[in-house]
Amino acid sequence: MNQQVNRGVRTGGRSARVREAILTATFDELVATGYAALSMEAVASRAGVHKTTVYRRWPTVDDLLLDALTTWSQEALPVPDTGSIDTDLVALGRELADALNDGVGRQIAAFVLTSGLRSSRLSEATRRYFDHQALRAVPTVRQAVDRGELPETCDANALLTTFRAPLFYRMVTTGDPIDDALITHAVDVALNAARAGLLSG
Amino acid sequence: MNQQVNRGVRTGGRSARVREAILTATFDELVATGYAALSMEAVASRAGVHKTTVYRRWPTVDDLLLDALTTWSQEALPVPDTGSIDTDLVALGRELADALNDGVGRQIAAFVLTSGLRSSRLSEATRRYFDHQALRAVPTVRQAVDRGELPETCDANALLTTFRAPLFYRMVTTGDPIDDALITHAVDVALNAARAGLLSG
Numbered sequence: 001m002n003q004q005v006n007r008g009v010r011t012g013g014r015s016a017r018v019r020e021a022i023l024t025a026t027f028d029e030l031v032a033t034g035y036a037a038l039s040m041e042a043v044a045s046r047a048g049v050h051k052t053t054v055y056r057r058w059p060t061v062d063d064l065l066l067d068a069l070t071t072w073s074q075e076a077l078p079v080p081d082t083g084s085i086d087t088d089l090v091a092l093g094r095e096l097a098d099a100l101n102d103g104v105g106r107q108i109a110a111f112v113l114t115s116g117l118r119s120s121r122l123s124e125a126t127r128r129y130f131d132h133q134a135l136r137a138v139p140t141v142r143q144a145v146d147r148g149e150l151p152e153t154c155d156a157n158a159l160l161t162t163f164r165a166p167l168f169y170r171m172v173t174t175g176d177p178i179d180d181a182l183i184t185h186a187v188d189v190a191l192n193a194a195r196a197g198l199l200s201g
Numbered sequence: 202m203n204q205q206v207n208r209g210v211r212t213g214g215r216s217a218r219v220r221e222a223i224l225t226a227t228f229d230e231l232v233a234t235g236y237a238a239l240s241m242e243a244v245a246s247r248a249g250v251h252k253t254t255v256y257r258r259w260p261t262v263d264d265l266l267l268d269a270l271t272t273w274s275q276e277a278l279p280v281p282d283t284g285s286i287d288t289d290l291v292a293l294g295r296e297l298a299d300a301l302n303d304g305v306g307r308q309i310a311a312f313v314l315t316s317g318l319r320s321s322r323l324s325e326a327t328r329r330y331f332d333h334q335a336l337r338a339v340p341t342v343r344q345a346v347d348r349g350e351l352p353e354t355c356d357a358n359a360l361l362t363t364f365r366a367p368l369f370y371r372m373v374t375t376g377d378p379i380d381d382a383l384i385t386h387a388v389d390v391a392l393n394a395a396r397a398g399l400l401s402g
Contacts, residue, residue, distance in 0.1 A: 034315055036237055046353055109373045110314035115233055123376065129373035139305045160369065162390055168373050169366035172310045173331035175324060189363055196393050198386075 021047040022054055023068040030065070030107045035114070036066070062122055069108070069125040073132040085144035089153055089163055092137055093183035096164060099133075100171045102176055109171065134160045154194045155201035163190035163198060222248040222268040223255055231266070236315070239266070253295055270309070270326040274333040286345035287388055290364055293338055294384035297365060300334075301372045302379055310372065335361045341392045355395045356402035363400060364391035 004019050025047035029038055046048040058064040098184035099105030112126050134157065141156035150159070166177045166186040193199050220336030226248035230239055239262050245252040259265040281292035313327050335358065342357035351360070367387040368379045394400050 036315070071365065106314055110311060112373055112376050113239075113311035113314065130360045165370035166363065168370045169362065170263035172313055172369050172373055173311050174328045185399075188399050189390070192394055192397050192399055193390045196397070198389050198393055 004080055007122040018049060018053065019057075020046070022049065022058075022064070023071055026064045026068040027072075027104045031102070032102050033067055035065075035111045040064070044167040045082040062119060066122055066125050068124075069129050073125070077136050079137050079140050081140070081143070083190065084142070085147075085149045086177045088137075088144070088188045089190070090180075090183055092140070093163070093167060093178075093186060094180075096133065097178035097183065100167060105133075106171060109168070134164060150191070150194050151197060151200070153197065155199050158201070159190055159194050162193055164185060219248070219250060219254065220258075222249065223259075223265070224272055227265045227269040228305045232303070232305050235308055236266075236312045241265070243257075250266075263299055263320060264274055267326050270323075270330045274326070274329040278337050280341050282337050282341070284343070286342070286348075286350045286392065287340045289338075289345070290388045290391070291381075291384055294364070294368060294379075294387060295340070297334065297368055298379035298384065306334075307372060310369070321330060335365060351392070351395050352398060352401070354398065354401040356400055358393050359400040359402070360391055366386060 013163075017090040022043060025043045026038075029042050029046055033042070039123055040049050040054050040058075040061060041060075043064060044054045058067060080088045082088050082091060090103075096105070100109070108126050108129055112123070131191070137160055140156065141150065143156055144150045145152055163186050166189070168183060170176055170178055170182060190199075205313055223244060226244045227239075230243050230247055234240075236242070238278075241255050241256055241259075241262060242252050244265060245255045248255075255265070259268060269354045281289045281291060283289050297306070309327055313324070316336070337359040338361055340349065340362055342355065346353055347354055361372075364387050367383060367390070371379055371383060
């Protein structure tokens, strides 16, 4: 329970700093090596702590990953507010591209497709990771509705899913980098579908 | 070269039958265990041959997988011809759902996201696998253009990519089964984008 408190208030105490360093190192190691090669020793080394410090709180690699995913999924992330839904979605698309091109998103997707499915707790945590990425932008879509850029019936989650799908598609099928041409095309298709009333709640 | 001839004409000779059994067993094992656990012994056992028969032609698991992917990507597959693009796409979506829900498509996607990227030959073969899945349906889209169901400028590949993306998105982010509700929604969004002129070549 103490973990939760430290996480929430960010006291900056040594325990909280160590915890944050270890969870950050977990994601960094995941990106560097993938899930199959993720080791407690490498996480401890990257975080600059002794491995017993890691084992004391997280008995297994899965516990570490579960906590890192859960913590990330509770963070309040800033969302773009550029004044129009077109440019807001392009900004969101660029952030997503960073996560999927070389970042933790790609490794977590690989995890969903492989071992993630064998552990229901981890599977639930990976789902929350991607949900959070999409849901944090719901206010952005609501603002666009308020400004009259989208129909009032537009379902924010359906719009964000439609917009994000082509970026994931490229990552999975070819592995080619997600670039601005793909992002702007995905924005056009999603906004068009929304304006045609296909993305209503 | 003889392999190619056997594959094309399907002579039914013993060598061709053994080869087909081994490549089929490779995909079946991939689905059952995933790439990381794929073994020559298990493939041989599943195909009902001695493992030396496998090693003689395919020195490594990667050689087996490369050949299985390449062979599959050259097969002429039947495509739906139901009389309208809406129902043709639904039929294609159901086939894709079978491959992604529990089939080889999911394992190959996992492979793209993990070790596939470390071998350029295999990476190229996995890309061809997904390309082939999409490209085989290009005539289906062309027919729809000829029938006046889609604008003449519609780019078949762009339409198929837009249609397939939401199915892959669900597989990657939640792992939930791809069902008919998702498929018909993906058809609506893709056809709407095409008719709005957003998917032109």
